[in-house]
Amino acid sequence: DSGVTQTPKHLITATGQRVTLRCSPRSGDLSVYWYQQSLDQGLQFLIQYYNGEERAKGNILERFSAQQFPDLHSELNLSSLELGDSALYFCASSVGASSYNSPLHFGNGTRLTVT
């Protein structure tokens, strides 16, 4: 158990809809990262937060947004969903700051299916 909790585990929705994915980082971790993994693909970095502030953006679409709350949990909002957004969305956390040898701890992912 990595200590990172993602909900829901599965999500099925229709095109054009909006969904919210939730992530609770491992206790003590300040950084949260979101990744998208399509079937048989690698990990696409979406966005990173550190202690409530956005730190880095990757290949995140304008239809997607995220935030990290004061209690450090994070939410990824996906809107105007398209079939191509179907993927496994990972949240990962890390201590951040000076603990550079801290690895990413991944949640089990949210499997999103857009029909």
Added chain:
Amino acid sequence: AQTVTQSQPEMSVQEAETVTLSCTYDTSESDYYLFWYKQPPSRQMILVIRQEAYKQQNATENRFSVNFQKAAKSFSLKISDSQLGDAAMYFCAYRSIYTGNQFYFGTGTSLTVIP
């Protein structure tokens, strides 16, 4: 940005044999961290091993070891006495300590273990 290259999309190994997965990276940084992650069919991301760039000694975790060649910017993973449970996608990752604690992932190597 740093790039991580895994040049072997697929590898196979006989059970009980040894296999080496390659990873190279491109960076101008002098200090960083390297990781190998395993993603079995369950698609959970599991940390296998980590290596600090300032350490010359290669990291070892049971049957998993790395061959870290800093000058060559190479970080290969050796799996000894391969087991059926080792069958998975393996991702190499680079962590920068200078660019907002970013993690850069390779595209993965799919390992098949032949009984």
